[in-house]
Amino acid sequence: MTKASLKGKYEPDKVGAVGTLAVNAGDVKLRAYMTNATFVSGPSLNGLSLSVEKPGSFIVDYNVPKQDIRFQFMNTVRVLDKPLNLTYTHERSENQTALNGMLVLDSANKFSANYAFDSGNCKLKYTYVHGGSSTFEPSYDLAKNSWDFAVSHRLYGDDILRATYQTSSRVLGLEWSMNSLFHGNFKVNASLNLAEELKVPKLSAESTWNFDM
Template identity: 70%
Template sequence: MKATLKTKYDADKSGAASTLAVNAGDVKLRASITDATIINGPSLNGLALSVEKPGFFIVDYNVPKKDLRFQFMNTVKVAEKPLNLTYIHSWADSRTILDGTLVFDSANKVSANHALGSGNCKLKYTYVHEGATTFEPSYDVAKNSWDFAVSRKVYGDDVFKATYQTTSKVLGLEWTRNLKSSGNFKVVASVNMADESKRPKVTAESTWNFEV
């Protein structure tokens, strides 16, 4: 079987998290822990379990909160174009989210995200230029605001991404390196342009693939 180990460190919160995923036939079993799980002895704090069948469903269980989260995926054809649909429901707060992505071609797609009962809808357009640069403007209907993201592949396996949120004036920078079969690592930094007193937030994440 193949397994994946993901670790994440948040410098702002001085915390770390790890996720172990194992492929078992058609499904993937995943367990996630945080530093709260092992500090002062093993506990259920920060422990989450999930079962996933890629492209069909994901069931997440937050152990300390006793909260279930269901996610179902399907694809239908609209004017001969694939429409990817996702239904997400959180048991504890009875929140349901609908997400849809209409793929026009390999370079263009439109996405919509709506939380039922909230009156809010987020729209996003994705354009990939020459397979290397991706532009993603998005619009939040409730906030009447735009967010922007630009990413570009460099040196073959590296991706640099910049994001900007107009309402919060937060600028984000992200660097991801694909280590091919062994995994990848990612560094994310964000800074609040409206408040210079706030220090930048930095997180680092690494993913390793191995045989078990």
């Protein structure tokens, strides 16, 4: 089975597009990721990334123009009979290594932590799902000593309204995600920096189409 997706994004000052082509090859998936730079001024290798993925086990990404490679390994262990999902990520060129863990207490409560070995920074997040339709996600950044907050609510069908607030930058965000009629989705984003004297919201729209080939 071959699947393709095309994502278009519009902002007042620019228009962008990315495409993904995925092929199932037994237990692994082969994926090609392309951006605007791949096609501008004719086909090229700019903006092209290739990956090999075994779901739940590993992902290897190769950035063609930068000749850079990124490894990601996933595993699940049990702690007090609760699943702990672990993800180890290493980027060769940036020499960045991170470990992410998510402890699933039940269907409504999850704790997660992300630790960056290069900087020593740690981020903590708690996720609570209320009634199956509303999600609350407070998170704490130890390096910045600041809290971030996110609240999302499922509206009609699978449409989701999500609000975020970053206390360190004082940026307030709002996102509305809607299902489209063409096997994809449509998103509208708005953000407002409350720290700026002239508070002008930034708007963007994004649409994704998925195809089976």
